[in-house]
Amino acid sequence: xxxxxxxxxxxxxxxxxxxxxxxxxxxxxxxxxxxxxxxxxxxxxxxxxxxxxxxxxxxxxxxxxxxxxxxxxxxxxxxxxxxxxxxxxxxxxxxxxxxxxxxxxxxxxxxxxxxxxxxxxxxxxxxxxxxxxxxxxxxxxxxxxxxxxxxxxxxxxxxxxxxxxxxxxxxxxxxxxxxxxxxxxxxxxxxxxxxxxxxxxxxxxxxxxxxxxxxxxxxxxxxxxxxxxxxxxxxxxxxxxxxxxxxxxxxxxxxxxxxxxxxxxxxxxxxxxxxxxxxxxxxxxxxxxxxxxxxxxxxxxxxxxxxxxxxxxxxxxxxxxxxxxxxxxxxxxxxxxxxxxxxxxxxxx
Amino acid sequence: xxxxxxxxxxxxxxxxxxxxxxxxxxxxxxxxxxxxxxxxxxxxxxxxxxxxxxxxxxxxxxxxxxxxxxxxxxxxxxxxxxxxxxxxxxxxxxxxxxxxxxxxxxxxxxxxxxxxxxxxxxxxxxxxxxxxxxxxxxxxxxxxxxxxxxxxxxxxxxxxxxxxxxxxxxxxxxxxxxxxxxxxxxxxxxxxxxxxxxxxxxxxxxxxxxxxxxxxxxxxxxxxxxxxxxxxxxxxxxxxxxxxxxxxxxxxxxxxxxxxxxxxxxxxxxxxxxxxxxxxxxxxxxxxxxxxxxxxxxxxxxxxxxxxxxxxxxxxxxxxxxxxxxxxxxxxxxxxxxxxxxxxxxxxx
Numbered sequence: 001x002x003x004x005x006x007x008x009x010x011x012x013x014x015x016x017x018x019x020x021x022x023x024x025x026x027x028x029x030x031x032x033x034x035x036x037x038x039x040x041x042x043x044x045x046x047x048x049x050x051x052x053x054x055x056x057x058x059x060x061x062x063x064x065x066x067x068x069x070x071x072x073x074x075x076x077x078x079x080x081x082x083x084x085x086x087x088x089x090x091x092x093x094x095x096x097x098x099x100x101x102x103x104x105x106x107x108x109x110x111x112x113x114x115x116x117x118x119x120x121x122x123x124x125x126x127x128x129x130x131x132x133x134x135x136x137x138x139x140x141x142x143x144x145x146x147x148x149x150x151x152x153x154x155x156x157x158x159x160x161x162x163x164x165x166x167x168x169x170x171x172x173x174x175x176x177x178x179x180x181x182x183x184x185x186x187x188x189x190x191x192x193x194x195x196x197x198x199x200x201x202x203x204x205x206x207x208x209x210x211x212x213x214x215x216x217x218x219x220x221x222x223x224x225x226x227x228x229x230x231x232x233x234x235x236x237x238x239x240x241x242x243x244x245x246x247x248x249x250x251x252x253x254x255x256x257x258x259x260x261x262x263x264x265x266x267x268x269x270x271x272x273x274x275x276x277x278x279x280x281x282x283x284x285x286x287x288x289x290x291x292x293x294x295x296x297x298x299x300x301x302x303x304x305x306x307x308x309x310x311x312x313x314x315x316x317x318x319x320x321x322x323x324x325x326x327x328x329x330x331x332x333x334x335x336x337x338x339x340x341x342x343x344x345x346x347x348x349x
Numbered sequence: 350x351x352x353x354x355x356x357x358x359x360x361x362x363x364x365x366x367x368x369x370x371x372x373x374x375x376x377x378x379x380x381x382x383x384x385x386x387x388x389x390x391x392x393x394x395x396x397x398x399x400x401x402x403x404x405x406x407x408x409x410x411x412x413x414x415x416x417x418x419x420x421x422x423x424x425x426x427x428x429x430x431x432x433x434x435x436x437x438x439x440x441x442x443x444x445x446x447x448x449x450x451x452x453x454x455x456x457x458x459x460x461x462x463x464x465x466x467x468x469x470x471x472x473x474x475x476x477x478x479x480x481x482x483x484x485x486x487x488x489x490x491x492x493x494x495x496x497x498x499x500x501x502x503x504x505x506x507x508x509x510x511x512x513x514x515x516x517x518x519x520x521x522x523x524x525x526x527x528x529x530x531x532x533x534x535x536x537x538x539x540x541x542x543x544x545x546x547x548x549x550x551x552x553x554x555x556x557x558x559x560x561x562x563x564x565x566x567x568x569x570x571x572x573x574x575x576x577x578x579x580x581x582x583x584x585x586x587x588x589x590x591x592x593x594x595x596x597x598x599x600x601x602x603x604x605x606x607x608x609x610x611x612x613x614x615x616x617x618x619x620x621x622x623x624x625x626x627x628x629x630x631x632x633x634x635x636x637x638x639x640x641x642x643x644x645x646x647x648x649x650x651x652x653x654x655x656x657x658x659x660x661x662x663x664x665x666x667x668x669x670x671x672x673x674x675x676x677x678x679x680x681x682x683x684x685x686x687x688x689x690x691x692x693x694x695x696x697x698x
Contacts, residue, residue: 028437029444030426030551035640035660037671076697077379084694088377093687095378102681202379203697291384307659310675311384322386325674326659332451338442345433348425348552 001231002148004155009253009279012046020045020053026339030348036307040285040327041334047258047283048167052335055327058105059161060170060317061248062089062096063153065240066115066132067177068141072215074180076203079132082176083116089174090121095314096172099321105170108160112153113146113240114175127153129240133181136219136237140226141181147231150240154247162255168327169257171248172317173241173265176202182268183294184216184237188227189271190301193217197294199264201313230272238272245269250276253283260327262320263290263313267298274302285327288312288319350580351497353504358602358628361395369394369402375688379697385656389634389676390683396607396632397516401684404676407454408510409519409666410597411438411445412502414589415464415481416526417490418568423529423561425552428481431463431525438523439470444663445521448670454519457509461502462495462589463524476502478589482530485568485586489575490530496580499589503596511604517676518601521666522590522614525551531617532643533565533586537576538620539650542566546643548613550662579621587621594618599625602632609676611669612639612662616647623651634676637661637668 020042025031032038044053064086070079088094089109092101100107109124111117115132118124129149133141142150154171161169175181179201186197194216198209216237220227223236234243246269252259253273261270261284273280281302289295289309299306307323340347369391374380381387393402413435419428437443438458441450449456458473460466464481467473478498482490491499503520510518524530528550535546543565547558565586569576572585583592595618601608602622610619610633622629630651638644638658648655656672689696 027444028434028442029663033551033661033663034444034667035662037659037661078695078698081695084692085377088687088692088694091687091692093377093685093692095376095383095682095686098682098685099678101685102678202382308657310386310656312382312386313384314378314382318383322675322678325678326671329448329451329671329674333444333447336442336447336450337444338437338440343433343437343440343442345437346427346430349427 002151005250005276007254009277010256012282013049016049017042017046019051020334027337028340028343028345034333037330037333040330044258044331053331055168055324055331057165057167058103058170058324059166060096060100060105060172060321061108061110061157062172062174062316063110063112063241063244064174065113067175067181067239068133068135069137069180070177071135072137074212074215075176075201077176079115079176082114082174083118085174086111086114086118086124087121090123094316095318096316096321099318103321103324108157110153110157110244112150112244127156133239137215140236141238142235147235147243150243151247154244155251158248158251158255158257162257166257168260169252170260170317170320171245171266172262173245173315175239175241178239178241178265179292180212180216181237181239182242182265184219185233185268185272186294186298187216187220188233188237189230189275190297192297197297199293230275234272242269246272249273249280253280259284260320260323261286262317263288263315264292264295265315267295271298271302287323290319351500354599354625356603358626359605361631362398365398365400366391366395368400369683376686377689377692377694383682386679386682389679393607393680403680404517404673406514406516407452407519407673408515409445409449409454409521409670410457410459410506411521411523411665412459412461412590412593413523414462416524416530416588417482417484418486418529419526420484421486421564423564424525424550426525428464428525431523432465432467434523435460435463435467435473436470439472443665444667445665445670448667452670452673457506459502459506459593461499461593476505482588486564489585490587491584491589496584496592499592500596503593504600507597507600507604507606511606515606517609518606519609519666519669520594520597520615521611522594522664524588524590527588527590527614528641529561529565530586530588531591531614533568534582534617534621535643535647536565536569537582537586538579538624539646541646546646548642579624583621591618595621598622598629602629608633609669609672610635611666612637612664613641613644614664616644620647620651636672639668
């Protein structure tokens with residue numbers, strides 16, 4: 001497997017964390033009364049090695065790929081929607097397009113393997129590992145070379161973010177059928193039965209969810225002896241965009257770039273990254289508890305409590321995008337509030 | 350009591366709600382996948398009677414007042430902090446000062462009765478009902494004229510917001526001891542024992558919370574027969590800033606201005622407003638579930654689930670401020686996303 005996956009990952013700066021914690025206790029408010037906003041500022045100080053962390057320069061990269069398993073009827077939407085949505089991202093009409101504009105964030109779309117090649121489009125980068133994955137009911141979703149290309153697509157996106165200056169990296173995904181691939185991965189990564197992990201995705205009814213769980217269980221039985229390692233699991237039942245997100249999580253930690261993790265699919269990619277490289281975990285800030293039921297199992301395995309729970313289940317990094325203002329406000333409070341001494345305010349007795 | 354409290358309150362526009370709901374179902378996303386952001390846009394459309402609601406022009410008014418009951422030792426902070434914090438608001442060093450700047454919101458501070466008169470300060474309006482309330486262990490917190498002035502201070506703040514153009518009104522509070530007054534009000538409004546409602550406020554230890562609950566129970570026993578009506582309860586154990594917030598909630602509903610409700614204190618004022626005028630409730634959007642335990646009882650009584658739960662317990666409208674970006678993003682998504690037809694994206698089968 002690509003040797004860069006084993007490149008070193010630094011720990012967050014304990015001295016910056018300690019300094020930020022001391023400052024929070026001197027600001028004009030009862031100690032701890034800003035709750036998780038205090039924790040966010042303190043964590044970001046340690047990750048960015050800054051006394052005044054920032055979340056102004058945000059890079060959002062949406063990885064898009066298709067899934068052979070859609071042939072099993074696991075999504076209410078046709079596969080063509082992945083390509084149609086790539087065009088919608090490019091023209092600025094998708095949810096994440098709107099959110100990125102509002103947040104003054106850079107939005108990049110990476111085609112890591114839609115079934116059809118969209119050709120050159122503004123804001124879309126082509127890093128195609130293939131024309132969609134194979135149907136994992138009968139075949140591995142991808143071969144080793146396709147997996148390598150997809151992981152590299154994630155690392156390359158992080159490199160571009162890092163080179164242009166970036167306080168916070170956000171990965172997102174688009175791919176009809178990818179809640180099925182992610183659920184299959186979670187079942188294999190956490191050794192859970194599919195009926196506990198599979199969910200409605202883009203809108204399956206209960207009978208559809210049951211069918212989806214059967215598809216996953218049968219596929220996992222088929223691939224049984226090739227599910228010992230996270231990258232084997234990725235190749236067997238994963239997806240190009242999921243592999244790219246796993247590569248992006250590892251590369252971001254290697255470059256010292258905090259990652260704001262979106263919902264079920266991105267968290268599954270993050271789980272694979274943490275199983276490969278446990279040092280990735282401190283670099284991940286979890287944004288939103290998805291309505292997709294499998295997300296809870298992933299978050300529990302990672303010991304994570306997301307910042308928001310708004311019932312969203314769209315993907316596209318939308319859950320992360322919505323949490324960006326919280327990080328910005330946390331940083332502004334940390335940097336700009338007066339201390340008790342500066343303001344001449346009496347402290348608690 | 351002031352006759353304006355009985356002025357008419359319109360219902361939100363059902364046709365705008367219906368139109369917004371239809372639009373949400375045509376946007377390029379699985380139906381319902383933006384969760385509570387969809388609900389927010391739909392509600393705001395009905396409240397603002399606009400097809401494209403907005404939350405750009407935000408007015409934050411922090412009402413400050415002091416509490417005679419601080420003599421009972423119910424806060425770890427000295428009473429002087431209320432005045433010191435008014436100065437801190439004015440100089441821009443408080444949490445809400447920072448948040449308002451970040452949000453490009455107008456911040457106004459109304460001194461509705463700090464113990465000491467701060468005199469003229471930039472950004473601070475003087476509407477003093479008195480020099481702090483009386484100690485409600487032995488006296489009514491305020492008399493009828495003080496209550497009238499405080500309610501009017503809230504209505505006047507809403508009138509100023511409305512005259513300068515405002516999409517969203519946010520009320521906040523500052524007042525050492527005001528979690529004790531609010532807890533006493535909640536006990537009387539909802540007929541709950543103080544031990545279930547009183548909390549640590551700005552940082553009491555468990556013994557302090559027990560003492561606070563005893564103070565409240567004794568005061569409620571003392572005022573027993575004068576606790577039949579929300580305004581009697583306000584006068585007996587409330588606070589000037591709480592009364593102003595109750596007046597503001599009613600006046601905002603009368604003017605058709607949505608209110609983003611902060612934590613425990615503001616929600617208590619909102620509860621009194623809803624008990625006085627049930628038609629106020631649809632105009633209230635609840636922002637943040639406070640860490641203060643009594644907040645849950647108030648929210649349950651109002652059937653409300655706040656947007657955020659970040660462990661904040663600061664007051665100053667900080668919980669509402671942090672939720673403003675969610676409303677803005679919800680409005681932007683509603684206005685700017687492409688429909689399936691516009692984007693040429695296939696719909697679910």
